[in-house]
Amino acid sequence: MNKIGFAMSMLLALIGVLLLSGGLLLQSVLPKLGRMAFSIGGGSYNPSDYDLGVAFYMQQVIAISCIVVGSILSRRFCKTDGDH
Structure with missing residues (x-):
């Protein structure tokens, strides 16, 4: 598990959630x-x-993109090193 990558990807997803909720x-x-x-x-x-x-259409697109990309990357970084 890459802990730094996992933390950064979760931070990206959190930024997306904050952008989306602030815009709404x-x-x-x-x-x-x-x-x-x-x-x-x-x-x-x-x-x-x-x-x-x-x-706010573009802001919502960016926020949803951050959430999706952050979730996908966190799933990837959460896997063990032997599962590549």
Whole structure:
């Protein structure tokens, strides 16, 4: 078992999970913050101005890629040295 490779691949998967959860959290909170800002300052609120579905597409692709690659590499590094 390559402990350094296993730890780094698990770190890559963890970074992917953090990126994905942070992006999804921002996607759900930002429209609510926009609504609050317009209600305080006055003006018209348009929910489509705060729709981040397309803007975070690449970020979600990178996060999912990190999770998948990290999981595959951790499985590979977890195998014993004689199993190559």
